[in-house]
Amino acid sequence: MSKEIKEVPVLRVQNLGITFGGLKAVDSFSIDIGKSEFVGLIGPNGAGKTTVFNLLTGVYMPTEGSFYLEGQKMNGKKTHQVVAAGISRTFQNIRLFKKMTVIENVMVTMNMHMSYSLVSSIFRLPKYWKQEEEARKKALELLDIVNLKDKADITAENLPYGQQRRLEIARALGTGMKLLLLDEPAAGMNPTETSELLDIINVIRTKFNISILLIEHDMSLVMKVCERIQVIDYGVTIASGTPEEIANNPKVIEAYLGKDEEEGVALC
Ligand SMILES: Nc1ncnc2c1ncn2[C@@H]1O[C@H](COP(=O)(O)OP(=O)(O)O)[C@@H](O)[C@H]1O
Ligand SMILES: [Mg+2]
Known part of the structure; x- marks a missing residue:
């Protein structure tokens, strides 16, 4: 029996x-x-990929089945409970606090882990300042990982698109998650931005020792970074395996070429 099977999966x-x-x-x-x-996690447009994320993050209640985070049943939990338990996500459409600075965007996600009381916060008591200072330091470390440390005090809406996407990732990291769900993080990026993103994803993975489920339309990106790939079409899993197995799977090729011809999908 392999090691992974004996351990409780994340x-x-x-x-x-x-x-x-x-x-x-x-x-x-x-x-x-x-x-x-x-x-x-790949599949043609409308295959159900984002819906899987919505189910895993308590946005939708599943009508059937169940899911577990480190053995703990998560069905029926609200989004904030799921995040507190350790599942974090980024969105297909960027969701940032546009008027807040880059560092504030990361710090708000960390607030849920702070233990100062409302009184400490209102009166700015020492415990509040100590934790704020620690949060700022941690936020700067996270911004460093996504190469945005020097942009900490810029208003989020003034960042170029590729950098806003990276800020979303830093925000997700601020929650201290065990599982990170990335919904098309390279969407709308140019090749340079995509390659930078790839480096960042790899750094995150080794540094934080977290599990990642990635939805991505850019097949070359998925093939490069993922150990395993699952393919869905019309909500149904049609294949799962290594990148090589997936690239050569006739059902996968058909699902893509059948519907996404105009996008010129290259599977490897
Ligand atoms: N809240 C909803 N109400 C009705 N239909 C929905 C809702 N969310 C998603 N769908 C439908 O579910 C299918 C899968 O959508 P989605 O998960 O966004 O696909 P993908 O992310 O793979 O492109 C689509 O047909 C979509 O129209
Ligand atoms: Mg989607």
Whole structure:
């Protein structure tokens, strides 16, 4: 028996599903993700990828199946409970506090771990300042990882697109998660930004020892970084395996070429 099978997986998803008005957006979705494993979730537009993330983060309640974080059942938990338990995500459409500075954007995600009381915070008592100072230091470390340390005091909306995406990742890291869900982080990026993102993702993975589930349209990116890939189409898993197995799987090729022809999908 391999080591991974004996250990409780970081994420275990069993037959998760949801139906929207007759449409089965996700159907019997199952996956195990081990500690510091990097798994890709791919599929044509509308396949149900973002819906999987919405199910895993308490945005939608599954109509069937269940999922566990380190053995703890997570179905029915609210988003803030899921985040507190250790699942964090970035969004397909960037969601930042646009009017706040870069560092403030990271610090707000860290606030939930602070233990000063409301009274300490209102009266700015020493405990408040000590924790704020520590949070600032930690936020700067996270910004350093995504190469945004020198942009700490810039208003978020003034960052170029690629940097806003990286700020989203720093925000997710601020929650101190065990599992990071990345929804198309390279969307809209140019090749230089994508390659920088790839380096950052690899640094994050080794430094934080976290598990990652990545949704990505850029196949070359998925093939480079993921150890395993799962493919869904019409909400149903049609393949899972190593990048090589996926690139050569006829069902996968058909699912992509059948619907995404105009995007010129190259699988490797
Ligand atoms: N809240 C919702 N209500 C109704 N249909 C939805 C909702 N969210 C997603 N869907 C539908 O579920 C399917 C999968 O969507 P999505 O998960 O966003 O696909 P992907 O991320 O793979 O492109 C689509 O047909 C979409 O229209
Ligand atoms: Mg999506």
